[in-house]
Amino acid sequence: MPGPAPTLWAASLRHFLRQPAQLALALVALAAGVATIVAVNIATASSRRALELSLRAVNGPATQVITGGPQGLDEAFYVRLFTLAPLSSEPQPEYAPVVSGYVTVRNRVMQLIGVDPFANSALEGPSDAMTAGAFGDATLAQLRRWLLEPGAVVMAAGAARQLGLRVGEPLTVDIGGVKQRATLIGLMNAAQAGDATLMLTDIAQAQEWLGLSGHLTRIDVRMPRGPAGRAALAELRRGLPAGAQLDPAAGQVQQTLDMTQAFSTNLTAMSLLALLVSALLIYGAISFTVIQRRRNIAVLRAIGATRREILTIVLTEAAALGVAGAGLGVLLGLAVGHGLVRLVSQTVNDLYYVVAVQQVALPAGTVITALAAGLGTALVASLLPALEAAGAAPQLGLRRSVLEGRATLVAGRLSWLSLAFALAAGGLIAVSHRSVFAGFTALFLLLLSVAALTPSVLRALARLASRALSGISSVGRLALEDVAASLSRTGVAVAALGMAIAAMIGVSIMVESFRVSLRHWLTDTMRADIYVAAPGPGVGRPERRIEPGVLGALLATPGVADHSASRSVVVRSSHGDIALDALLLAPGSYAGVDVTAGDPRTVWTAYAHGALLLSDSLAWRLRLRPGARLSLITASGPREFPIAAIYHEYGSGLGSAMMSLEVYRRLWRDDSITAVGLYLAPGIDAAGEIPRLQAAAGGRQALLIRSNADIRAMSLDIFDRTFIITRVLYWLAGGIAAIGLVSALLAWELDRKRDLSVLRALGLTPRGAATLVLAQTVFMGAAALLAAIPAGLIIAVVLTKVVDRRAFGWHIEMHLHGTQFLHALALTLAAALLAGLYPAWRAAVGPIAAEMREE
């Protein structure tokens, strides 16, 4: 069967070309939705890719990795490894010792890798770059410099160029605030992208700089394949010292990435919100094109165009719109993604793992997903109007009143659907206990519920307001009746706006509630007057430690009355890696720990005897309660620790465990201190004390020395930085909704310009006509806002009590603040006024006679 007649396609195309503004707005709405998905994907994929590249560059072709605790592995074990395997002709395992840590060179974070060039040449790990290409044609003289020159380092040629370094030039390497002098003795040609973040040095040098003398961070292993490899692996496992772990090298990436799962899910959910809003707008745009052509479609049906032909035309239009919008969205997403990469990698660095994003990754799947999402959204959104257009009886008597009657009927039915969505959301939350996915699904159901309810709210409010104006202003009454009677034009756009505003209010309340809870928590927890910490990237990095000599000087500074001290590390547990804060609490610090579960009378005694306190996030994630036990890998092997209590903490979404510093030191044989809290003697001012403390450090270590107030402000800055992406995304969703309203009102304006001209002919002034149109658009915005406020509150409750709880284990108290509603009001007014400007201008200056003549 042949397809639709060529002239039908021509008519379709020309209709769109005749309405370029509407076409452009629909395209922009879809493009923005798709762009959000692409941008979020690029940002998260770039961080992920950077981590993968960095681990791959560091690990090389290792099959397994042997790691120790915070203090690493005793290097004597590396020597002992060679005695494990019996002498035979079978292929033997190869081992390479590595000492690594994060350093800062000219504000750029790099991974310092200390390697043994002789051992590593066998494994072709990071030193492979050095041996094969680091020095080009390596000479004995260069190798001698590597081994003998203090501070000799090598880095990728590209990294050196970006840092403005040349071979032979000295440089300063910042390690936990301690400045070390180094010399760039050679360049390596980066074999892979991850190499650009590496700085290689001799293993002994790295041990010295990172405070790991006599220790290794890890040993890379390459096991031969086959039975010999399996036997050697079993042998190695048996020979592992207490506290050492043997893991597949490939598992490291996934384990690290798993930490950011909740964070990535949040971002994806926000990008889907933007797409959902744009889906409604595509629905609106296609509906309008169908409504505008209802007479033409009826004529076509009357002269013999089949339903299938009409359906094909409308769906093809949508598909074309979808492909064009998605294509534009991918391009826009690439641009926005570059900006988001910095925000996302900053958050990842603040909260999860150290990553230096050098390249923006665009996974092939992202483009395909985005194009499919754009096309799918456009097709799904246009299906209803297309079916409506094709299914309508081909009668030319289908007048606007009939159409609006139908729209009113649909709006009524949608109210029931709204209730069903809301009930489904409630039911889903009730039956799912821990699923974050279910939490987000409930959120989306609630948003759909708002969208479904908004047209009825708009109609009811317009009717009520119209009655209130009865006898006061006939023009005002007419304007409101017109709003109530034009649901087919305005309903979808106002629903999209309502949904975006509800999401904005909900997210905004959640963020503000979280911020206030964090502020309260910081005030309660941070009891010391001044905090001193070793600087450096990453959380729980062992190289972040206060030099013992510096620490002694700090504590001996006049004015310091007492102190608390902490060692923050990552330790291996029976549930994977966890953050451990080993604390020496000053008497005044105990009250700062808000115990939420466990017996407060016995908790500190148990703590002193080695029990753990878990943050609520960690307890939620590991499903542990007071009385349970958690196995940690100490320096002397696995050990069970009782859990004495759960405490309130907002430090990170992954949570942490708290342990007595004395117990930690004993079990992990690590005397380092990451940070101290200093309590000043009465009458001593923190601002005056800080210079004295800096003087005490005496240039030996550039420590972070901050007053209580400063560190609280810094924490809130990190918090705000974390939520910038969320805010960007919800403003984007709001922006898309605003575009939708503009598009809808343009269509509405086209449809009723004759009515407005009649009013002008009857004596309505140009200003009166413009005011009438603007009043209508502002009223629509107000209706969307009114529907969105209660919904936004419910969404905020779901976000704080369900989604955040399930994703991070946090207990967040709701805090309402005027700003949250002011933002929503600002968006609504901006959208409504922007949307009304052009129609208002047209209403004021449009040619009355010509528009009245139009049929």
Add this chain to the structure above:
Amino acid sequence: MIVIRQLCRAFSEGAGVHRVLDKADASIHKGEVVAVVGRSGSGKSTLLNIVSGIDRADSGEVAIGSRIVTSMREPERTLFRRAQLGFVYQFFNLIPTLDVEENVRLALELNGMRGAAARRRSASILAEVGLGDRLHSSVDRLSGGEQQRVAIARALAHEPAVLLADEPTGNLDEETASQVLHALLSSSRARGATLIIVTHDAWLARSADRILELRDGKLVAREAPPAQKSSEAQHTRRTGFS
């Protein structure tokens, strides 16, 4: 031949029901020109819609030739309509995004004629109604009379057996109406098509071979109109169009 048997159609009006067609009966011969008259709201357009299959009857039957339109399913009715029927409306109902020639060609393409053949055919019939020099004009730029002649060309382009005209001159001045009526009558008669014209214009009705009045839901015959020839002579006299 078109046979209308016991045709009923009612619309709900608030709590009540308005019967616009109440057991209407009529027979129209092949090639005959019949005017259906009646007061506003009497159901003339509804009758036309049911005959053409774009509306459904509550009961009764419409047969066109050997086909029972009222028993057909929707897709069948559409295909029957596109092949056998042509429409002319009061408000022309041209597709504004297509030019004059494309509007006519659309009807041909829907019936399977594509490409150069369709172009030649549409140009030929437009020349027949006096618009051979306006093939690629935008329909928005045509006068009312010209637009209606495009509509007539579109209705006749695929040589339908039946032509349905709903107030074809209702939106035109007297002189233009005469021209359009002439075009309609001469073109349909030349093709031997049956023409049903719905109108409340007595002068137009008199141009038909027979007048049926829709009264209280029933079709009743009115007095025979003056001879067709005299009608055409009168038209020629008034307009000078021949």
